[in-house]
Amino acid sequence: MARCFDTRRIPGPALDRLADAHDVEVWPHRLPPTSEELRAHAAEAEGLLTLLTDAVDEPLLAAAPEVRAISNYAVGTDNVDLEAATRRGIPVGNTPDVLTDATADLAFALLLALARRLAEGEQDVRGGEWITWEPDRALGAEVTGATLGIVGFGRIGRAVARRAEGFGMEVLHTARSGGTPLEELLERADFLTLHCPLTEDTRHLIGDGAFARMKPTARLVNTARGPIVDPAALERALHEGTIAGAALDVTDPEPLAADHPLLRAPNLLVVPHIGSATVRTRHRMTEIAVANLLAGLAGEPMPHQAN
Numbered sequence: 086m087a088r089c090f091d092t093r094r095i096p097g098p099a100l101d102r103l104a105d106a107h108d109v110e111v112w113p114h115r116l117p118p119t120s121e122e123l124r125a126h127a128a129e130a131e132g133l134l135t136l137l138t139d140a141v142d143e144p145l146l147a148a149a150p151e152v153r154a155i156s157n158y159a160v161g162t163d164n165v166d167l168e169a170a171t172r173r174g175i176p177v178g179n180t181p182d183v184l185t186d187a188t189a190d191l192a193f194a195l196l197l198a199l200a201r202r203l204a205e206g207e208q209d210v211r212g213g214e215w216i217t218w219e220p221d222r223a224l225g226a227e228v229t230g231a232t233l234g235i236v237g238f239g240r241i242g243r244a245v246a247r248r249a250e251g252f253g254m255e256v257l258h259t260a261r262s263g264g265t266p267l268e269e270l271l272e273r274a275d276f277l278t279l280h281c282p283l284t285e286d287t288r289h290l291i292g293d294g295a296f297a298r299m300k301p302t303a304r305l306v307n308t309a310r311g312p313i314v315d316p317a318a319l320e321r322a323l324h325e326g327t328i329a330g331a332a333l334d335v336t337d338p339e340p341l342a343a344d345h346p347l348l349r350a351p352n353l354l355v356v357p358h359i360g361s362a363t364v365r366t367r368h369r370m371t372e373i374a375v376a377n378l379l380a381g382l383a384g385e386p387m388p389h390q391a392n
């Protein structure tokens with residue numbers, strides 16, 4: 086029986102399978118452990134179940150000499166120093182596939198909400214602004230026939246492409262392994278949606294230079310990771326009308342404080358990192374995260390290993 090530290094309560098019954106096999110401590114609070122708290126708890130643990138809000142970095146691993154398996158409750162592993170874990174021979178699990186459709190749905194929901202100005206419309210109704218049907222009020226962008234540029238054409242990027250085809254969009258994509266060059270994609274896209282991982286290559290990939298290439302009528306959707314977009318450049322682009330709007334599920338910093346200056350930019354819709362937040366998806370993520378940790382602790386290959 087191994088000692089495991091799980092940094093938050095995660096939904097679904099599968100966590101019981103871990104507790105049946107091992108001695109599991111679950112962090113009981115709504116907010117994640119601080120790095121000091123995480124270090125203190127990890128110091129005692131052999132297995133870690135972490136979230137994207139936990140920095141699993143060199144100092145943490147150095148403070149946790151008995152850890153022999155890490156299971157990250159996300160497909161992205163940008164919160165984990167994979168090289169440092171690999172150097173120590175620690176397998177790191179992630180949760181791909183099961184969240185692809187939920188995240189692609191949210192990307193498309195944001196695209197449609199942005200195109201049709203849903204947030205503004207809802208505010209108008211509640212603010213008593215809906216006084217009659219007006220021919221020229223709340224005019225948005227047509228989605229049918231528009232060009233969608235997808236940055237990162239893996240599981241989620243492809244799932245978004247399938248949805249876009251159903252909406253009669255022209256789909257372009259770029260990825261490391263090919264597709265339309267990013268510069269051309271930026272210039273042609275009416276909607277740009279991000280689905281690449283956060284890496285040193287993609288940090289601030291979308292900044293002043295990218296916005297300058299985009300059409301002033303173009304709209305950006307980010308459901309990947311906040312720092313792929315330079316937030317100061319986005320703020321400028323929205324205020325100056327360099328692009329027509331943005332919808333973000335992920336931000337930099339995250340969470341975005343209610344008084345953050347970015348929230349004063351026009352034509353911006355922000356939701357609180359809910360890409361994978363459906364009941365079924367989160368339950369399935371728990372199943373995979375538990376299966377990964379059980380396998381790693383048993384010295385077997387994890388079903389989904391990221392390093």
Ligand code: NAP
Binds near residue numbers: 184236282286359
């Ligand atoms: P995936 O299948 O690994 O796809 C990633 C894609 O990004 C691949 O096509 C890859 O291209 C491409 N890519 C990598 N580096 C790139 C670069 N420098 N420029 C352009 N493209 C690049 O991953 P996935 O399952 O679709 O997930 C994608 C990301 O979505 C995750 O890493 C995570 O951060 C994010 N996500 C967010 C949420 C949320 O709640 N909002 C939920 C799930 C996932 P190559 O194949 O050529 O390497």
